[in-house]
Amino acid sequence: MMPELETPVHTAPADLITSIDQLRTVLPTITDAMAATMTAIAQRYTFRLPRFYAEKILLNDVNDPLWALALPNAGELSDTGEERWDAFQLADRAVNHPRWIQKYRYEALLRVTDFCSGLCRYCYLKNRDVTPGRISHQEIDDMFDQAETSPKRSELREIILSGGDPLAVPPAVLEHVALRMQRLNRTVARRITVTIHTREPVWYPQRIIGNTALHQALKKLSPSSYILHVVHPREVTTELHQAMLALTELADSRRPLMMTQHPLFRGINDDASIITDMYDRMDSGPVVFKPYYLIHPFPDGTLPQHRLTLPESQKILRDLASAPGTRVPLLTIPTPMGKCVIGPYEQLVDRGGYYLLHTKDGVPVQYAISPHYDPAETRVHIPIMPEVHPSAAVSKAG
Ligand code: SF4
Numbered sequence: 001m002m003p004e005l006e007t008p009v010h011t012a013p014a015d016l017i018t019s020i021d022q023l024r025t026v027l028p029t030i031t032d033a034m035a036a037t038m039t040a041i042a043q044r045y046t047f048r049l050p051r052f053y054a055e056k057i058l059l060n061d062v063n064d065p066l067w068a069l070a071l072p073n074a075g076e077l078s079d080t081g082e083e084r085w086d087a088f089q090l091a092d093r094a095v096n097h098p099r100w101i102q103k104y105r106y107e108a109l110l111r112v113t114d115f116c117s118g119l120c121r122y123c124y125l126k127n128r129d130v131t132p133g134r135i136s137h138q139e140i141d142d143m144f145d146q147a148e149t150s151p152k153r154s155e156l157r158e159i160i161l162s163g164g165d166p167l168a169v170p171p172a173v174l175e176h177v178a179l180r181m182q183r184l185n186r187t188v189a190r191r192i193t194v195t196i197h198t199r200e201p202v203w204y205p206q207r208i209i210g211n212t213a214l215h216q217a218l219k220k221l222s223p224s225s226y227i228l229h230v231v232h233p234r235e236v237t238t239e240l241h242q243a244m245l246a247l248t249e250l251a252d253s254r255r256p257l258m259m260t261q262h263p264l265f266r267g268i269n270d271d272a273s274i275i276t277d278m279y280d281r282m283d284s285g286p287v288v289f290k291p292y293y294l295i296h297p298f299p300d301g302t303l304p305q306h307r308l309t310l311p312e313s314q315k316i317l318r319d320l321a322s323a324p325g326t327r328v329p330l331l332t333i334p335t336p337m338g339k340c341v342i343g344p345y346e347q348l349v350d351r352g353g354y355y356l357l358h359t360k361d362g363v364p365v366q367y368a369i370s371p372h373y374d375p376a377e378t379r380v381h382i383p384i385m386p387e388v389h390p391s392a393a394v395s396k397a398g
Pocket of ligand 1: 118
């Protein structure tokens with residue numbers, strides 16, 4: 001279960017729903033039997049949902065497919081919790097720290113918090129050995145002190161702030177990261193950029209709109225891009241557009257690139273017309289955005305009823321591919337060894353129960369073909385094969 005953390009700043013406690021009883025005041029069609037199941041699941045996996053999302057995005061209808069993404073449900077019990085997503089990293093990464101995740105020589109991801117204002121029921125991290133709590137100034141200093149003296153720092157192109165949600169931490173944390181990024185960049189010839197992964201503008205856009213302290217911190221941090229986690233057309237609200245505008249207008253120059261990414265889920269967004277509708281709604285706002293990743297369901301976390309086969313995900317990409325390049329996402333297959341990107345017409349060959357994929361760095365990955373979630377499935381089904389690709393400098397850390 002994710003640890004309960006402090007309520008983030010700029011959040012009225014009433015803005016977050018944390019019990020099924022509270023939820024039923026917004027969604028009264030939840031029956032007693034459903035409430036009992038939800039309560040039992042919530043005792044294993046923490047439930048938290050911004051009131052905005054419950055009132056504005058969810059329908060008071062038991063058949064609303066978004067319920068399964070946002071409300072506790074029995075499908076979550078099938079997750080064995082064996083995923084160790086952050087365990088596979090470069091052997092010679094620039095920094096050794098549990099919050100510094102580096103699968104590629106050019107990119108590091110910082111887990112700045114394990115808090116999100118809402119908790120996705122499919123979260124691939126909720127059951128894992130993620131570093132708990134919020135990053136401290138001391139931890140930021142530890143990481144950046146190492147980075148500033150690492151010979152590997154000049155290979156870095158990007159530092160991603162992720163979590164949990166980086167926009168849910170106190171602004172002072174972001175200001176301290178900004179300070180250390182400026183220092184780090186003074187030691188390299190080529191700028192290392194910052195990207196922020198966030199779902200806050202969907203969950204709880206009011207935390208961003210008009211939040212002066214957050215704005216000041218982000219102005220100093222000056223991210224080059226935001227990757228917004230938006231899953232469904234109904235999640236594209238007027239408030240989401242306002243939050244995007246607020247984030248974009250912070251910069252006087254080098255305004256950040258706005259991108260979206262989302263997992264694919266059977267019965268929710270596994271149709272190109274739904275995804276196109278979502279992109280159209282994003283495009284109707286005042287900020288230009290670029291669809292970035294279409295994410296094939298994670299091996300763990302994804303509820304069994306939502307899992308797709310790889311050919312099914314590829315078919316969705318094919319149906320989206322005949323469009324301007326600015327409107328076509330990349331289909332990525334997440335594996336612990338890194339992201340594998342496949343094209344719309346790439347031939348998938350069954351090599352005896354698995355497809356042979358490659359990460360962006362060329363690390364070969366045997367990807368199990370099994371179409372449905374198998375509780376016996378373990379990471380052994382996605383082994384690293386360094387003997388196939390000797391340059392695959394990947395280690396199992398942590
Ligand atoms: S926004 Fe991301 S990190 Fe937060 S609960 Fe959802 S999937 Fe997990």
